[in-house]
Amino acid sequence: MATIKRLGVLTSGGDAPGMNAAIRAVLLTAASYNIEVVGFKHGYIGLLEQEYKTLMPQHVQNIIQRGGTILKSARCPALQTPEGPKLAAATLHQLNIDALIVIGGDGSFRGALEIAKHYQGQIIGVPGTIDNDVDGTDNTIGYATAIDTALDAIDKIRDTADAFERIFLVELMGRHSGFIALSAGIAGGAEQIICPEFGPLSAEDLRRVLTPIQHAQLLMGKASYIIVVAENSYPGGTTALADALTKAIGIECRACILGHIQRGGSPVGADRILGSKLGAYAVEQLLQGAHLQMAGEVNGELSLYPLALTGERTKAIDPFLVRWQQQVGSA
Amino acid sequence: MATIKRLGVLTSGGDAPGMNAAIRAVLLTAASYNIEVVGFKHGYIGLLEQEYKTLMPQHVQNIIQRGGTILKSARCPALQTPEGPKLAAATLHQLNIDALIVIGGDGSFRGALEIAKHYQGQIIGVPGTIDNDVDGTDNTIGYATAIDTALDAIDKIRDTADAFERIFLVELMGRHSGFIALSAGIAGGAEQIICPEFGPLSAEDLRRVLTPIQHAQLLMGKASYIIVVAENSYPGGTTALADALTKAIGIECRACILGHIQRGGSPVGADRILGSKLGAYAVEQLLQGAHLQMAGEVNGELSLYPLALTGERTKAIDPFLVRWQQQVGSA
Amino acid sequence: MATIKRLGVLTSGGDAPGMNAAIRAVLLTAASYNIEVVGFKHGYIGLLEQEYKTLMPQHVQNIIQRGGTILKSARCPALQTPEGPKLAAATLHQLNIDALIVIGGDGSFRGALEIAKHYQGQIIGVPGTIDNDVDGTDNTIGYATAIDTALDAIDKIRDTADAFERIFLVELMGRHSGFIALSAGIAGGAEQIICPEFGPLSAEDLRRVLTPIQHAQLLMGKASYIIVVAENSYPGGTTALADALTKAIGIECRACILGHIQRGGSPVGADRILGSKLGAYAVEQLLQGAHLQMAGEVNGELSLYPLALTGERTKAIDPFLVRWQQQVGSA
Amino acid sequence: MATIKRLGVLTSGGDAPGMNAAIRAVLLTAASYNIEVVGFKHGYIGLLEQEYKTLMPQHVQNIIQRGGTILKSARCPALQTPEGPKLAAATLHQLNIDALIVIGGDGSFRGALEIAKHYQGQIIGVPGTIDNDVDGTDNTIGYATAIDTALDAIDKIRDTADAFERIFLVELMGRHSGFIALSAGIAGGAEQIICPEFGPLSAEDLRRVLTPIQHAQLLMGKASYIIVVAENSYPGGTTALADALTKAIGIECRACILGHIQRGGSPVGADRILGSKLGAYAVEQLLQGAHLQMAGEVNGELSLYPLALTGERTKAIDPFLVRWQQQVGSA
Structure with missing residues (x-):
């Protein structure tokens, strides 16, 4: 010893x-x-x-x-x-x-x-x-606390999104990884999750984001729709992404940047x-x-x-959840 | 009947x-x-x-x-x-x-x-x-729930502000009135509160915001400092205000826009x-x-x-709290 | 001065x-x-x-x-x-x-x-x-925090009462007054509230508690039913009251004594x-x-x-809420 | 397929x-x-x-x-x-x-x-x-939610135990296993944890519970002391255990039975x-x-x-935590 x-x-x-x-x-x-x-x-x-x-x-x-x-x-x-x-x-x-x-x-x-x-x-x-x-x-x-803090925010936004049947984008932390976005997104029942692991998103391929929205609207009619976005997923940030989506589908999409709240709390x-x-x-x-x-x-x-x-590899986010989210999102 | x-x-x-x-x-x-x-x-x-x-x-x-x-x-x-x-x-x-x-x-x-x-x-x-x-x-x-939701966010930001001894600006809702900002700011122990009732704030009179910060730093040394800001209090928004303050005092000031979270929740x-x-x-x-x-x-x-x-007059925010906040803030 | x-x-x-x-x-x-x-x-x-x-x-x-x-x-x-x-x-x-x-x-x-x-x-x-x-x-x-702490417990008990369609008695603090019981009971949507202000409850007049339960069961069928009870409302305590009710109606009634939790919390x-x-x-x-x-x-x-x-009179609980609770409870 | x-x-x-x-x-x-x-x-x-x-x-x-x-x-x-x-x-x-x-x-x-x-x-x-x-x-x-619900209660009781420098016993669910008690106890910083896995506790061997209390009082002076108890750990229940301890050490020990709250909640x-x-x-x-x-x-x-x-064996609670709790509890 x-x-x-x-x-x-x-x-x-x-x-x-x-x-x-x-x-x-x-x-x-x-x-x-x-x-x-x-x-x-x-x-x-x-x-x-x-x-x-x-x-x-x-x-x-x-x-x-x-x-x-x-x-x-x-x-x-x-x-x-x-x-x-x-x-x-x-x-x-x-x-x-x-x-x-x-x-x-x-x-x-x-x-x-x-x-x-x-x-x-x-x-x-x-x-x-x-x-x-x-x-x-x-x-x-x-990490576990950050998920629940993000989740609490998503649940609250769900209340108002649901009351208004609106589309909200919630930006969560995770500069290089989608851990918080994937976990909080799944747990919050987010209709869509965007994170670095799914490849870069550009103004040109907004279709990847748009198609499931339109699909859901056909299926469920007007309803709340929440997209969880990991930070740095779109050039100009999540507010820019919300603006681009608003233009593309003609329904107001609002961005909510959760920010440093995710670091605090008991x-x-x-x-x-x-x-x-x-x-x-x-x-x-x-x-x-x-x-x-x-x-x-x-x-x-x-x-x-x-x-x-400890920083050599990129730790992988849960492949089962990634696959499942895409499967049921496009159901 | x-x-x-x-x-x-x-x-x-x-x-x-x-x-x-x-x-x-x-x-x-x-x-x-x-x-x-x-x-x-x-x-x-x-x-x-x-x-x-x-x-x-x-x-x-x-x-x-x-x-x-x-x-x-x-x-x-x-x-x-x-x-x-x-x-x-x-x-x-x-x-x-x-x-x-x-x-x-x-x-x-x-x-x-x-x-x-x-x-x-x-x-x-x-x-x-x-x-x-x-x-x-x-x-x-x-209103009461919105205060507690905002407060919960301020408490969380206090944790990280305190760990880092940083300056944070937290923007709360209240397009025309400072009710949520004043109540949540007092309850969160905010070092400073900025709301419409205190008159418009311009890029020219940042001194009103700066002086108490510098005063506090002399008194308490490096410490966390939270400014609660009602929306629409500064041209360009709270992020612009944070940037202006950062430039003026040379310490990084971060903005956190609470947004629609304030509407939801049990x-x-x-x-x-x-x-x-x-x-x-x-x-x-x-x-x-x-x-x-x-x-x-x-x-x-x-x-x-x-x-x-019901919309004729502007309902006044609590004058005792307004006066007290200014008195102890400049103590 | x-x-x-x-x-x-x-x-x-x-x-x-x-x-x-x-x-x-x-x-x-x-x-x-x-x-x-x-x-x-x-x-x-x-x-x-x-x-x-x-x-x-x-x-x-x-x-x-x-x-x-x-x-x-x-x-x-x-x-x-x-x-x-x-x-x-x-x-x-x-x-x-x-x-x-x-x-x-x-x-x-x-x-x-x-x-x-x-x-x-x-x-x-x-x-x-x-x-x-x-x-x-x-x-x-x-007082306000104690209400919300009690309420949080009632909400949680409601979840399980609802899943099981059971009768729960939740005992809240308030040795001499029903403030917490009335407020948390109303806010929790309690089907019945028992507190000192309504007069002492004895083993002999359980009917006062039983009748609304039976009325509700006729009206709504099997469903969750929550009774908020101020401490010291029944000889032997809320557990004894739950046992007496269980015997009287043949449906299991469970007591939950919230106790000192009500004193703590942010x-x-x-x-x-x-x-x-x-x-x-x-x-x-x-x-x-x-x-x-x-x-x-x-x-x-x-x-x-x-x-x-300050301790001379007994401060009255809200008469509107008392009357309304009895009115809609027996609707 | x-x-x-x-x-x-x-x-x-x-x-x-x-x-x-x-x-x-x-x-x-x-x-x-x-x-x-x-x-x-x-x-x-x-x-x-x-x-x-x-x-x-x-x-x-x-x-x-x-x-x-x-x-x-x-x-x-x-x-x-x-x-x-x-x-x-x-x-x-x-x-x-x-x-x-x-x-x-x-x-x-x-x-x-x-x-x-x-x-x-x-x-x-x-x-x-x-x-x-x-x-x-x-x-x-x-299970994870039940831990956090129990923890929330322990944190609240800690506030009042700390304000009063008192001894509290918090009874948690777990008829046959100490999972919730161990996890919530560790997370709540409980000074002592009592659960089925540590063997039955009888009125005769209260010493096992008493010694660490007295040890802590020598070391830290008067201070809050929380004992987390899994249900069914003591003949007559946790209230009986609290009474027995009160008699044995001459300091009031209070029991708090968390009950069905642990089942509910988001x-x-x-x-x-x-x-x-x-x-x-x-x-x-x-x-x-x-x-x-x-x-x-x-x-x-x-x-x-x-x-x-699935019900054959008794799933073991975390041996590292069991050992560590005893090690630092008797430090």
């Missing part, structure tokens, strides 16, 4: 509901092994600017239900300078930190790999991002449990000697995955 | 949570007086196109908790033609409707007044709109109760002979108000 | 959602007048045991959305001893507290009146209790706004010289009410 | 959120294969009493977000008589139903196996129960997605000839499991 007396922890990149559960689990687990925990503030900025505090059990009381992160988060361009990672490693050495836990997405993990080049201690990652676009774990911390049970498990597992695996690994959960089993590979 | 054997009811204009509670109360109350109720679909369109059905108790079972309106709603340009109101009145006569209940905002009430010029029966209005901009009632049906208790009371009261007042009145609640007392005056 | 340099604040009795909004408003308002605020912990216990801290703006950041109270609450039997109030007053004098704000119900206000007999400073009360049984204000802080907008207004108003009225008053809101106007009278 | 022209579907046993998503998916998928769907009401009762209707796409519009089941549910003792299963099979034959989908728990599946002895068509099960105690699928439909995303997938998969597997199987999801893969084995 590795000798770890002092452990550092930070949250980096976009905040995600459940990060606090992970911080809490790191502290409680470390405490059960008599390991001290130092929390760095504002992600890597706290490491570069030596903004930190020693965490005590009372600091993590009553935080498991809170959105955001008590350690604050940030993006940190300074870490990408040649000096950044060296400075970060120097702080860790100076504070006698034997191991560092980074809670964030694959961008944050790349930063960790840079620091590792100069740091003597162990580093382990914990996947925390609403986008679920991290390899080596079935789900990332925050985490749902699944994210609190995942955050707790991965936080606890990360500490225990550090004690087993793990280094440059990510703590993930695959098929219900906690497991490690090389930090360097 | 007026003799009413058959009663018409419709929901018109923007849908509002609690409209179903009002429809349910109309039906249950009418049934207790052995009055038949005919529901017109899609607001005045149902009246013009004779789309209606006789409502039975089972139609209103389990609807009190639903957003939207089971009768559907619509705006109806055809009613504004010279022929529209005559045609509507003709339908009412033809169907032997002795009285009509219109659930909607002051625009819908103007339509009712036009129909009344040609209609022999009684007409009463019930104020249903999230905007609360109807005179003669302290609150409109849907009504909160206050709206279900108000909807139930006003729906019941409308039926009972029709039986007392009321005509061209709106059923409202003022200071906890159910009371009538002339339909023609 | 009274000279107040140091202000004490405490929360006492059953906690209520929105108490934190009141504490926050007290602090922000006091700060805008350069008044220092001392928060006592655990209600009057903090006064007797000198457990307190000076509140700073950062202590009330991000608390407006939290349930419970950051100052903790408690019942304090020691205050009811002859020595208690003297000791409390002594602490206030010793700490140079010029005025005290007590946030709680009428039991807490009685304690304040006892302390006032020995205290030189001013005392003002702020009504915070979910029960709404305080005179001098239309609503108490916490406050709804109405309670955050009321808490903010009353907290701010209390500070401003102290500066105007108010003493032994309660800060309340009546008919939309902030106003004072003698602290000694 | 099996020739299926007409498909029967029913929901049986305790209702679970997400059952409507499954019904919707069955219908939409069947429609895409031009299969007619007949829905039986009240579980097997509809089969015995020939209460059914042909489902059309409009019947499943806007139901994915609803709790309960549009087909109603029931327990059906008549199916357990020797004549019951024969009569059920006769109805299926008479109505030319080629295959039957039963949505329910393992008790409902046993009923299906009895019917199969007399029925010529195919039968497939879909696991719908909040208890998650069905083998052959990682999660049952409704399903969370996870249950709507699982319901949609399993409903769709069930139809497709029937077309592939599946018979006497349950449609489940294991390790993210849709798969079949013999209906006869």
Whole structure:
């Protein structure tokens, strides 16, 4: 078992509901092994600017239900300078930190790999991002809550769409992946889902979007119709897409951009449990000697995955749901 | 007591949570007086196109908790033609409707007044709109739910604003009034609130917005800062305002446009109760002979108000809250 | 204007959602007048045991959305001893507290009146209790949230009652008053509401409860049926009532006791706004010289009410709703 | 591919959120294969009493977000008589139903196996129960929502427990298994979890419960303390356990029995997605000839499991969480 007396922890990149559960689990687990925990503030900025505090059990009381992160988060361009990672490693050495836990997405993990080049201690990652676009774990911390937040918005828009029998486009987050769009779209009973995995959509091939709308109108008559759109799916954005559709079919289509609401909120049970498990597992695996690994959960089993590979592939969205949505949408 | 054997009811204009509670109360109350109720679909369109059905108790079972309106709603340009109101009145006569209940905002009430010029029966209005901009009632049906929906979004944005210590602008509905913005802003602990009642904001006097931000930063250091903005408060919209602020202070300001989410959702208790009371009261007042009145609640007392005056004045937002927000915001 | 340099604040009795909004408003308002605020912990216990801290703006950041109270609450039997109030007053004098704000119900206000007999400073009360049984204000802080919490439970029980076409009894809080039961019952579309204001219910007159059930079954056939019951409405409790009904009609009636859930949860907008207004108003009225008053809101106007009278009468529940519920329930 | 022209579907046993998503998916998928769907009401009762209707796409519009089941549910003792299963099979034959989908728990599946002895068509099960105690699928439909409903209650009780620094016992459903108790307990940050899997608890060994409480009080001082208890964990119930603890430690311990609230509510995303997938998969597997199987999801893969084995073993609760809870609870 590795000798770890002092452990550092930070949250980096976009905040995600459940990060606090992970911080809490790191502290409680470390405490059960008599390991001290130092929390760095504002992600890597706290490491570069030596903004930190020693965490005590009372600091993590009553935080498991809170959105955001008590350690604050940030993006940190300074870490990408040649000096950044060296400075970060120097702080860790100076504070006698034997191991560092980074809670964030694959961008944050790349930063960790840079620091590792100069740091003597162990580093382990914990996947925390609403986008679920991290390899080596079935789900990332925050993804389940983001689905339910998006879903809550879709349900509300359904009420008004239904009262008015209107067409609404709901734009959800997911810069490079359709995880949130597909899950929230299926769960919201969206009539159509548009996401990056289905190939780029251009002004020229609006037909792909139009045909199912017209088909549904023939079949069901005037009725509410909701299209869930992953961000960056159309040149000019979802508002431009709504305008183009309005022109093409002569029925008003309205865009609703959900935006940063998707990042906040009290985490749902699944994210609190995942955050707790991965936080606890990360500490225990550090004690087993793990280094440059990510703590993930695959098929219900906690497991490690090389930090360097977490952003390599594009994790696939559920093929059954993709196929089914198209099958019943065109029924 | 007026003799009413058959009663018409419709929901018109923007849908509002609690409209179903009002429809349910109309039906249950009418049934207790052995009055038949005919529901017109899609607001005045149902009246013009004779789309209606006789409502039975089972139609209103389990609807009190639903957003939207089971009768559907619509705006109806055809009613504004010279022929529209005559045609509507003709339908009412033809169907032997002795009285009509219109659930909607002051625009819908103007339509009712036009129909009344040609209609022999009684007409009463019930104020249903999230905007609360109807005179003669302290609150409109849907307003309380819209506040809580907006609040839920502000709370979520606070989580991520706080994690990132960022500035967010949250745009809320309220084309001509700041009711939702003021209430949700106060309840969300917004650092600043911008609404029509405070006078127009131009690119030239951004200072009014900037000074409190800079003041807060001096006082509290880097921290989350949320500005709630009523729609139509700035030329080009809230996104343009966010861009202007970003340029002016050099810190990224992000806009979040809440949009139609504010219209949907299961009504909160206050709206279900108000909807139930006003729906019941409308039926009972029709039986007392009321005509061209709106059923409202003022200071906890159910009371009538002339339909023609409901849009006359601009109902004032709470002066205590306006003053207090400015006092503690600049503290 | 009274000279107040140091202000004490405490929360006492059953906690209520929105108490934190009141504490926050007290602090922000006091700060805008350069008044220092001392928060006592655990209600009057903090006064007797000198457990307190000076509140700073950062202590009330991000608390407006939290349930419970950051100052903790408690019942304090020691205050009811002859020595208690003297000791409390002594602490206030010793700490140079010029005025005290007590946030709680009428039991807490009685304690304040006892302390006032020995205290030189001013005392003002702020009504915070979910029960709404305080005179001098239309609503108490916490009542609106308690309604929506109860309503959420009723809606959920409706789902399962409806799926099974069963009879459920839902017991809500309200030891001496039916405010929560009536409001949540109406809003939840309860088929029947039982509360203290309707007179005591005994094993002998179960007929009052049975007849409407049998009537509804004749009318609607087998269907879900929900009875909302205020606590202490039946000897032996709501479970005993459910058992008695089961025996009497031969259909299984199930009791669901909602309990302390009703006290918690993030406050709804109405309670955050009321808490903010009353907290701010209390500070401003102290500066105007108010003493032994309660800060309340009546008919939309902030106003004072003698602290000694807040528990004198039994505040009446809405007579229109009482009458209407009975009218449509027996339709 | 099996020739299926007409498909029967029913929901049986305790209702679970997400059952409507499954019904919707069955219908939409069947429609895409031009299969007619007949829905039986009240579980097997509809089969015995020939209460059914042909489902059309409009019947499943806007139901994915609803709790309960549009087909109603029931327990059906008549199916357990020797004549019951024969009569059920006769109805299926008479109505030319080629295959039957039963949505329910393992008790409902046993009923299906009895019917199969007399029925010529195919039968497939879909696991719908909040208890998650069905083998052959990682999660049952409704389980995820029940966790979040229980969690919401725990969070609310935490608010008041924290304000009062009190001990609360929260009883959750799970007659034979601790799934909900463990998950909601971990997610709610419960200080202690008591469930059947940890062995029976008797009045004699209260020490197992007491020691961690006393340990926590030494460590953290007076603080809120929440014990999540699975139903049937203590002779006399959770109220009796609370009384016994109160006596033993001299601090008031309060019991809160969550009850049927856990069954209702709008399903969370996870249950709507699982319901949609399993409903769709069930139809497709029937077309592939599946018979006497349950449609489940294991390790993210849709798969079949013999209906006869679904209740054979006791599905294990998460051993990592069990171990971790005990480790940090006694830290």
